[in-house]
Amino acid sequence: MKEDYPRTILELEERFSTEEACREYLMRLRWPNGFVCPRCQATKGWSAARGQVICRACRYQASVTAGTVFQDTRKPLRMWFRAIWHVTSQKNGVSAVSVQQALGLGSYLTAWTWLHKLRRAMVRPGRDRLQGRVEVDETQIGGDEKDAQGKRTGPKVLVGIAAEEDGSTMGRIRMARISSKSRASLHCFVQRTVEPGSVVHTDGRQAYLGLENLGYQHEVTVLLGQEPEAAIRLLPRVHRVAALLKRWLLGTHQGAVSVEHLDYYLDEFTFRFNRRKSRSRGKLFYRLLQQAVRVEPSPYKSMVGGKIHEPDDHNI
């Protein structure tokens, strides 16, 4: 399918003024090469009412929204399309309050749930791992709040960051919550985010040793001196990403990100960051919709609790 998307909010309003137009667009995104029956893989079907397609071979009634973030929604798709436009047209993303106001949603929880469903869709299932030369480091989020006595409070979370070196600039990034600075955690993070054969560039932390045994080339830059500027010079990309992430969490979300949902915010930050050079907001709208019809539904309950895929997983 040719990448065909609205360029402006006026185009969006005109094109997607009916449920039919929205469903037709979703069908082309979900089945770009024509209908495929989710049950028997046959490729012939009849269109039926409400965006359903009936498989000619097994008579299964396939719905364009089944198995996507739009499954079982009681709200019009037109509203979802506007929510996605709202989320992707703001450079730094939006808060649930802003979505609620923009769409006139009665419930804050609905806006919050929609945003989390969309964040989940921002990470393409089976996406590629980073390649080439990749800086890897870990950073701590939270724990900076102070009580009246100046004692630090609040939960702390460790986040692994990987950033492709692209000459003097930066390529793509990946981020994930990690459970500790142990070798098992850090090695697991590298394996999830970096393609074997790549050069992994880290500081001298002992826990990174042994990456060669996992098929990586390991380049260590040892930190001389204690001043923080030294660390920034050695691994400038991951430090820049960490600083931007923290600023974003404090700015757009005013620091109100709970630990158990941090993964979703990391996904949104990564989605935006990796498309930071895309000048067309319409293209982000298109990408997010494309990914939204590919992922499994995430009922509210399954979103609470977060997700860590580590062998040595433990709750933070």
Ligand SMILES: [Zn+2]
């Ligand atoms: Zn079938």
